[in-house]
Amino acid sequence: MSNQNISKSTLQRLPLYLNYLKSLPDTVINISATAIAEELRLNDVQVRKDLACVSTSGKPKIGYNTEDLIRELVAFLGYDNNNNAVIVGAGKLGRALMGYTGFKEYGLNILLAFDQNPDVVNEQELILPIFRLKEICGRMKIKIGIITVPAASAQEVCDLLVESGVLAIWNFAPVHLKVPDGILVQNENMAASLAVLSNHLSEQIGKNR
Numbered sequence: 001m002s003n004q005n006i007s008k009s010t011l012q013r014l015p016l017y018l019n020y021l022k023s024l025p026d027t028v029i030n031i032s033a034t035a036i037a038e039e040l041r042l043n044d045v046q047v048r049k050d051l052a053c054v055s056t057s058g059k060p061k062i063g064y065n066t067e068d069l070i071r072e073l074v075a076f077l078g079y080d081n082n083n084n085a086v087i088v089g090a091g092k093l094g095r096a097l098m099g100y101t102g103f104k105e106y107g108l109n110i111l112l113a114f115d116q117n118p119d120v121v122n123e124q125e126l127i128l129p130i131f132r133l134k135e136i137c138g139r140m141k142i143k144i145g146i147i148t149v150p151a152a153s154a155q156e157v158c159d160l161l162v163e164s165g166v167l168a169i170w171n172f173a174p175v176h177l178k179v180p181d182g183i184l185v186q187n188e189n190m191a192a193s194l195a196v197l198s199n200h201l202s203e204q205i206g207k208n209r
Helices: 008-023 033-040 044-052 066-077 092-099 101-106 130-140 151-163 190-207
Strands: 083-088 108-115 127-129 144-147 168-171 184-187
Touching: 008 033, 008 044, 008 066, 033 044, 083 092, 083 130, 083 151, 092 108, 101 108, 108 130, 127 130, 130 151, 144 151, 151 168
Parallel strands: 083 108, 083 144, 108 127, 144 168, 168 184
Antiparallel strands: none
Protein backbone atom coordinates (compact mmCIF):
# COMPACT_ATOMS: atom_id res chain seq x y z
CA MET A 1 0.00 0.00 0.00
CA SER A 2 1.11 3.55 -0.69
CA ASN A 3 1.16 6.18 2.02
CA GLN A 4 1.22 9.10 -0.42
CA ASN A 5 -2.42 10.02 0.21
CA ILE A 6 -2.57 9.27 3.92
CA SER A 7 -3.24 12.20 6.24
CA LYS A 8 -0.59 13.55 8.56
CA SER A 9 -2.78 12.89 11.60
CA THR A 10 -3.13 9.24 10.63
CA LEU A 11 0.63 8.92 10.15
CA GLN A 12 1.13 10.36 13.63
CA ARG A 13 -1.24 7.79 15.16
CA LEU A 14 0.18 4.70 13.45
CA PRO A 15 3.35 4.60 15.60
CA LEU A 16 1.11 4.68 18.70
CA TYR A 17 -0.66 1.56 17.49
CA LEU A 18 2.66 -0.12 16.70
CA ASN A 19 4.16 0.63 20.10
CA TYR A 20 1.06 -0.69 21.84
CA LEU A 21 1.03 -3.88 19.78
CA LYS A 22 4.70 -4.49 20.53
CA SER A 23 3.97 -4.18 24.25
CA LEU A 24 1.41 -6.99 24.21
CA PRO A 25 2.34 -10.45 25.53
CA ASP A 26 2.84 -13.24 23.00
CA THR A 27 -0.39 -14.81 24.16
CA VAL A 28 -2.41 -12.08 22.40
CA ILE A 29 -2.73 -13.75 18.99
CA ASN A 30 -5.49 -11.52 17.59
CA ILE A 31 -6.62 -8.01 18.42
CA SER A 32 -9.45 -5.78 17.25
CA ALA A 33 -9.44 -2.12 16.33
CA THR A 34 -11.92 -1.59 19.16
CA ALA A 35 -9.52 -3.07 21.73
CA ILE A 36 -6.70 -0.85 20.47
CA ALA A 37 -8.96 2.19 20.61
CA GLU A 38 -10.06 1.45 24.18
CA GLU A 39 -6.51 1.00 25.41
CA LEU A 40 -5.25 4.20 23.75
CA ARG A 41 -8.46 6.15 24.52
CA LEU A 42 -9.15 6.87 20.86
CA ASN A 43 -12.26 6.68 18.70
CA ASP A 44 -12.72 3.11 17.47
CA VAL A 45 -14.04 4.25 14.08
CA GLN A 46 -10.92 6.37 13.58
CA VAL A 47 -8.62 3.50 14.56
CA ARG A 48 -10.42 1.20 12.15
CA LYS A 49 -10.01 3.72 9.33
CA ASP A 50 -6.34 4.23 10.16
CA LEU A 51 -5.61 0.50 10.10
CA ALA A 52 -7.48 0.13 6.81
CA CYS A 53 -4.74 2.30 5.25
CA VAL A 54 -2.18 -0.27 6.36
CA SER A 55 -3.86 -3.67 6.27
CA THR A 56 -6.75 -5.51 4.67
CA SER A 57 -6.30 -8.62 6.81
CA GLY A 58 -8.75 -7.70 9.58
CA LYS A 59 -11.65 -10.12 9.98
CA PRO A 60 -15.08 -9.55 11.62
CA LYS A 61 -15.30 -10.90 15.21
CA ILE A 62 -11.64 -11.93 15.03
CA GLY A 63 -9.74 -8.72 14.33
CA TYR A 64 -6.15 -8.67 13.16
CA ASN A 65 -3.44 -11.21 13.69
CA THR A 66 -1.14 -9.28 16.03
CA GLU A 67 2.17 -10.38 14.51
CA ASP A 68 0.96 -9.73 10.96
CA LEU A 69 -0.33 -6.29 11.88
CA ILE A 70 2.99 -5.39 13.52
CA ARG A 71 4.84 -6.42 10.35
CA GLU A 72 2.45 -4.42 8.17
CA LEU A 73 2.81 -1.31 10.32
CA VAL A 74 6.61 -1.59 10.36
CA ALA A 75 6.71 -1.92 6.57
CA PHE A 76 4.16 0.84 5.97
CA LEU A 77 6.01 3.30 8.22
CA GLY A 78 9.33 2.44 6.61
CA TYR A 79 10.91 1.24 9.84
CA ASP A 80 12.34 -1.77 8.02
CA ASN A 81 14.33 0.57 5.77
CA ASN A 82 17.70 1.98 6.69
CA ASN A 83 17.47 5.76 6.30
CA ASN A 84 20.81 7.47 6.81
CA ALA A 85 20.77 10.99 8.23
CA VAL A 86 23.11 13.75 9.34
CA ILE A 87 22.81 16.37 12.06
CA VAL A 88 23.81 20.00 11.72
CA GLY A 89 24.57 21.51 15.09
CA ALA A 90 26.70 19.46 17.47
CA GLY A 91 25.67 21.14 20.71
CA LYS A 92 24.05 19.37 23.64
CA LEU A 93 20.87 18.52 21.76
CA GLY A 94 22.68 17.39 18.64
CA ARG A 95 25.03 15.18 20.64
CA ALA A 96 22.13 13.74 22.61
CA LEU A 97 20.35 12.77 19.38
CA MET A 98 23.54 11.25 18.03
CA GLY A 99 23.90 9.15 21.15
CA TYR A 100 20.34 7.86 21.16
CA THR A 101 20.45 4.31 19.81
CA GLY A 102 16.66 3.92 19.80
CA PHE A 103 16.35 5.63 16.40
CA LYS A 104 17.67 2.50 14.70
CA GLU A 105 14.52 0.66 15.75
CA TYR A 106 12.64 3.08 13.50
CA GLY A 107 15.00 2.78 10.55
CA LEU A 108 16.92 6.01 11.21
CA ASN A 109 20.71 5.83 11.24
CA ILE A 110 22.45 9.09 12.19
CA LEU A 111 25.88 8.84 10.62
CA LEU A 112 27.56 12.17 11.28
CA ALA A 113 27.17 15.63 12.77
CA PHE A 114 28.43 18.91 11.34
CA ASP A 115 29.27 22.16 13.10
CA GLN A 116 30.81 25.50 12.16
CA ASN A 117 32.65 25.86 15.46
CA PRO A 118 36.20 24.46 15.05
CA ASP A 119 36.39 23.83 18.80
CA VAL A 120 33.48 21.40 18.51
CA VAL A 121 34.73 19.53 15.45
CA ASN A 122 36.13 16.13 16.35
CA GLU A 123 36.42 13.51 13.62
CA GLN A 124 36.86 10.72 16.17
CA GLU A 125 33.42 11.63 17.54
CA LEU A 126 32.08 11.85 13.96
CA ILE A 127 31.65 15.63 14.14
CA LEU A 128 32.89 17.29 10.96
CA PRO A 129 33.28 20.92 9.80
CA ILE A 130 30.22 22.37 8.11
CA PHE A 131 32.05 23.06 4.85
CA ARG A 132 32.18 19.29 4.22
CA LEU A 133 28.39 18.87 4.44
CA LYS A 134 27.62 19.19 0.73
CA GLU A 135 30.47 16.92 -0.33
CA ILE A 136 29.60 14.14 2.12
CA CYS A 137 25.83 14.29 1.62
CA GLY A 138 26.36 14.01 -2.12
CA ARG A 139 28.85 11.15 -1.87
CA MET A 140 26.83 9.18 0.69
CA LYS A 141 23.46 10.06 -0.87
CA ILE A 142 22.06 11.42 2.40
CA LYS A 143 18.38 12.35 2.12
CA ILE A 144 17.52 13.25 5.74
CA GLY A 145 18.94 16.23 7.60
CA ILE A 146 18.38 17.10 11.26
CA ILE A 147 18.71 20.74 12.33
CA THR A 148 19.73 21.46 15.92
CA VAL A 149 21.22 24.94 15.51
CA PRO A 150 19.94 28.23 17.00
CA ALA A 151 16.98 29.84 15.25
CA ALA A 152 19.11 32.58 13.69
CA SER A 153 21.15 30.02 11.75
CA ALA A 154 18.42 27.52 10.90
CA GLN A 155 17.31 28.88 7.52
CA GLU A 156 20.88 29.09 6.27
CA VAL A 157 21.50 25.50 7.37
CA CYS A 158 18.22 24.42 5.79
CA ASP A 159 19.22 25.99 2.46
CA LEU A 160 22.57 24.22 2.61
CA LEU A 161 20.92 20.87 3.31
CA VAL A 162 18.59 21.34 0.35
CA GLU A 163 21.56 22.24 -1.87
CA SER A 164 23.23 19.06 -0.61
CA GLY A 165 20.40 16.87 -1.91
CA VAL A 166 18.44 16.36 1.31
CA LEU A 167 14.72 15.74 0.75
CA ALA A 168 13.45 15.60 4.35
CA ILE A 169 14.38 17.86 7.27
CA TRP A 170 13.73 17.26 10.95
CA ASN A 171 13.84 20.73 12.46
CA PHE A 172 14.43 21.32 16.18
CA ALA A 173 15.05 25.05 15.78
CA PRO A 174 12.14 27.28 16.92
CA VAL A 175 11.64 28.90 13.53
CA HIS A 176 9.54 28.43 10.39
CA LEU A 177 11.70 27.22 7.51
CA LYS A 178 11.10 28.04 3.86
CA VAL A 179 11.81 25.17 1.50
CA PRO A 180 11.17 24.40 -2.19
CA ASP A 181 8.33 22.14 -3.30
CA GLY A 182 9.14 18.50 -2.76
CA ILE A 183 11.07 19.07 0.48
CA LEU A 184 9.43 17.91 3.70
CA VAL A 185 10.02 19.73 6.98
CA GLN A 186 8.94 18.12 10.24
CA ASN A 187 9.09 20.62 13.09
CA GLU A 188 9.64 19.63 16.71
CA ASN A 189 8.15 22.61 18.51
CA MET A 190 9.27 22.20 22.11
CA ALA A 191 7.79 25.54 23.12
CA ALA A 192 4.35 24.47 21.90
CA SER A 193 4.61 21.14 23.71
CA LEU A 194 5.66 22.88 26.91
CA ALA A 195 2.72 25.29 26.56
CA VAL A 196 0.32 22.34 26.38
CA LEU A 197 1.89 20.77 29.47
CA SER A 198 1.85 24.04 31.39
CA ASN A 199 -1.77 24.69 30.48
CA HIS A 200 -2.77 21.20 31.62
CA LEU A 201 -0.98 21.67 34.92
CA SER A 202 -2.66 25.02 35.50
CA GLU A 203 -6.08 23.50 34.85
CA GLN A 204 -5.49 20.54 37.17
CA ILE A 205 -4.01 22.69 39.94
CA GLY A 206 -6.94 25.10 39.61
CA LYS A 207 -9.44 22.24 40.04
CA ASN A 208 -7.74 21.12 43.25
CA ARG A 209 -7.82 24.52 44.93
